[in-house]
Amino acid sequence: MWMTLLNEQGIDEEGLLDSQNTHQGINAYFDEVKQDVFRPRSIIADLDDQEINRIQNGFLKRLFQNNSSFSKQQSSLNIYPRGYYNQGAELKEEIEYEIQKQVEVCDKVDSIQIQRSLCGGAGSGLGNVISDIILDNYFSQIIHNTLVHLPDNKDEISWNTLEIYNTVLSLHSLVISDIVIPFCNTNISNMSQNSFQLQKQLNFDTINNVVSQIHPNFTCGIRYPGSINASSRKICTNLVPFARIKMMTATLLPYNYFRQNQINQIELVDMIPYTLNEKNFFFGHGNPSIITSRHIFRSPSIFEEELELQLVKLYQKQQIPGWMPNSYSFQYCKVSSPFNKNQILTLILNRNIYNQLQTYQEKYDEMLRKRAFIHHYFQEGMDEMEFQEAKYNTADLITEYQILTSFEGGQEE
Ligand SMILES: Nc1nc2c(ncn2[C@@H]2O[C@H](COP(=O)(O)OP(=O)(O)OP(=O)(O)O)[C@@H](O)[C@H]2O)c(=O)[nH]1
Numbered sequence: 253m254w255m256t257l258l259n260e261q262g263i264d265e266e267g268l269l270d271s272q273n274t275h276q277g278i279n280a281y282f283d284e285v286k287q288d289v290f291r292p293r294s295i296i297a298d299l300d301d302q303e304i305n306r307i308q309n310g311f312l313k314r315l316f317q318n319n320s321s322f323s324k325q326q327s328s329l330n331i332y333p334r335g336y337y338n339q340g341a342e343l344k345e346e347i348e349y350e351i352q353k354q355v356e357v358c359d360k361v362d363s364i365q366i367q368r369s370l371c372g373g374a375g376s377g378l379g380n381v382i383s384d385i386i387l388d389n390y391f392s393q394i395i396h397n398t399l400v401h402l403p404d405n406k407d408e409i410s411w412n413t414l415e416i417y418n419t420v421l422s423l424h425s426l427v428i429s430d431i432v433i434p435f436c437n438t439n440i441s442n443m444s445q446n447s448f449q450l451q452k453q454l455n456f457d458t459i460n461n462v463v464s465q466i467h468p469n470f471t472c473g474i475r476y477p478g479s480i481n482a483s484s485r486k487i488c489t490n491l492v493p494f495a496r497i498k499m500m501t502a503t504l505l506p507y508n509y510f511r512q513n514q515i516n517q518i519e520l521v522d523m524i525p526y527t528l529n530e531k532n533f534f535f536g537h538g539n540p541s542i543i544t545s546r547h548i549f550r551s552p553s554i555f556e557e558e559l560e561l562q563l564v565k566l567y568q569k570q571q572i573p574g575w576m577p578n579s580y581s582f583q584y585c586k587v588s589s590p591f592n593k594n595q596i597l598t599l600i601l602n603r604n605i606y607n608q609l610q611t612y613q614e615k616y617d618e619m620l621r622k623r624a625f626i627h628h629y630f631q632e633g634m635d636e637m638e639f640q641e642a643k644y645n646t647a648d649l650i651t652e653y654q655i656l657t658s659f660e661g662g663q664e665e
C-alpha cells in the first residue's frame with residue numbers, strides 16, 4: 253500500500269518529495285517530519301518481529317526506519333488467545349498511547365484503517381486488541397475501516413490448520429468496525445487467472461499489490477478534487493443501512509498491474525458492466541444480492557452523464573429489495589491512480605456473502621464437535637463458553653445477512 257501511496261503523492265522511497273508531482277492531499281497518509289521529508293502515519297504490530305524486521309530492513313527501510321512498531325519477539329503459535337489475552341494484551345497500553353499520539357497531531361481525522369488477517373494468531377488476536385482500542389477511544393468519532401484477509405472457501409493449502417478457529421473466534425470484532433472490506437487470496441488469484449489466463453496461483457506480493465489499492469482508492473475523495481466527493485463517513489452512511497451489517501464485497505477495475513498499456517485504454521463506461529460481476533469479487537462467490545453499493549470513479553476525464561446512464565442501465569438489471577429507496581451511490585475523483593488512468597472501485601453490500609460465512613461456521617462446528625486442537629486454546633486461558641459464544645455470534649450474523657431481503661418488496665428465500 254505504501255508503494256501505491258508514494259507513487260500517488262510524489263514521494264520517493266526515502267520519504268523525500270519528488271518535485272514533479274502536485275502533492276495534493278499529501279498530509280492524509282504522511283507526516284512531514286522536516287521540510288520536504290515525509291514519513292508514513294502508521295503503526296505496525298505483530299507478536300514476533302520477523303515481519304517487522306523485513307519491512308524495516310527491506311526496500312522501504314529509509315521510509316520505515318523510525319516508524320512505530322510493536323512486537324513481543326514471541327510467536328503467537330498461530331492461536332488467537334495468545335494474541336488477544338496474553339502476549340498481545342501486554343502490548344495494548346503502548347499501542348493505545350501511540351494511536352492517541354498520532355491522532356492528536358492531526359487537524360482532522362477522517363478514518364483509521366486497519367489491515368490484517370483473521371487466519372493467524374497475531375492478526376486475529378492482536379488485531380482484536382487494536383480494534384478494541386479504536387472502539388474504546390473513538391467510537392462514533394472516527395471511522396474505523398478494516399481490510400481483512402479471511403480463509404478461502406475451498407480447501408486451499410493454508411499455512412495454518414487453526415485458521416477457522418481463529419477466524420470464528422475473532423469475527424465479532426469485525427462488527428465493531430464501521431466498514432469491513434474482506435478478501436480471500438483465492439478470489440484474487442482466480443480473478444487474475446480469469447482475465448489473463450494465468451495458470452499458476454499468484455504469490456502474496458502480487459495479491460498484495462492488488463488488494464493494497466483498496467484503501468488508497470477509498471480515501472481518494474478526501475485527498476483530491478472531484479465533482480461529487482466524499483469522506484469515509486459519508487461513504488459508510490450510504491453503504492451501511494444496519495448497524496451490524498458492514499462486510500462489503502469489493503471489485504477493482506481494471507486489473508492493474510498486468511499489461512498496463514493495454515489496460516490504460518479501457519474507458520470507465522466500458523468497465524461499469526463488470527463492476528458487479530462475481531468473477532471480480534474480492535470475497536464471496538455467486539451472483540450478488542445487492543442491498544447497497546458505491547462506485548468510486550477515478551479518471552482525469554469523467555463524463556458524468558454518460559456514466560450515470562450506464563449505472564441506471566446496470567441497476568435496472570439487478571433485483572434490488574423493494575424497501576431500499578436508492579441502492580447505489582457514486583463519486584468522482586479527477587486524479588488517476590498511479591497504475592491506471594481510469595479506475596473504478598466498487599463496494600457492494602452483498603447479502604449473499606452469508607454463504608461464505610456459513611462455510612466457516614460448518615467447518616468450525618465440525619472441528620469443535622471433535623474437540624480438535626481445543627486444548628491449545630484452553631492452555632492459553634480460554635474456556636468452553638467462549639467457543640460456544642463465538643458459534644452463536646456467527647450464527648446470528650449469518651441470519652442477519654440472510655433476512656436482509658425478506659422485507660416487503662424484496663426477494664424471499
Ligand atoms: N494476501 C496475503 N496473505 C498473506 C500474507 N501473509 C500471510 N498471508 C495469509 O494470511 C494467513 C495468516 O498469516 P500469518 O502470518 O500466519 O498471520 P499472523 O497474523 O502473523 O499470525 P501468526 O503468525 O499466527 O502470529 C496465512 O495463512 C496466509 O494465507 C500476505 O502477505 N498477503
Ligand SMILES: [Mg+2]
Pocket residue numbers: 298372374
Ligand atoms: Mg505471523
